Amino acid sequence: MNKEIDHNFPIPHKDAMHQAVNYNVDPSKAGEILQFDGSVILNRTAGMIGAICDKEPANFLALNLADEVATGKKSVDEARKQYAMSIETLMKEKKMDKYTSGLIFAPPAKAGFADEPFGKK
Secondary structure, eight states, X not given: OOSOEEEOSSSOEEEOEEEEEEOOOOHHHHHHHXXXXXXXXXXXXXXXXXEEESSHHHHHHHHHHHHHHHTTSSOHHHHHHHHHHHHHHHXXXXXXXXXXXXXXXXXXXXXXXXXXXXXXX
C-alpha cells in the first residue's frame, strides 16, 4: 500500500504491508474475526483473508490467530492476548514463535463464494 494507517493494537504502529491467502470465511465467524483485529480483511466472494500490518511476521500472526478464532480454537480475548504476547516476544527478545514464523494452517488451493442471483431459489 502507498498509505500508512495508524493502528494502536497491541502498541501504536503504522500498518502498510497487505498480504492475503485463500480462505473460506464462515459468515457466522466474521464478526469475531474482526473483533479480534481490525486489520484483518475478509473477502468472502474472492475467498481471501488478509492482514495489514508493519511487518510480515505480524501479518502471519494476525492470519494464524484469525484462523484459530474462525475454527473455535481461541476466543477473541485469547487471540488478542496471544497476539500481544507474540509481538512482545518478537520486539523484546527478537524471537519468532509458531504464530509469527509462517502460516500454521493450510490455505485451500481454491476458495470463494460466488453466491446466488437475487430471487433465485
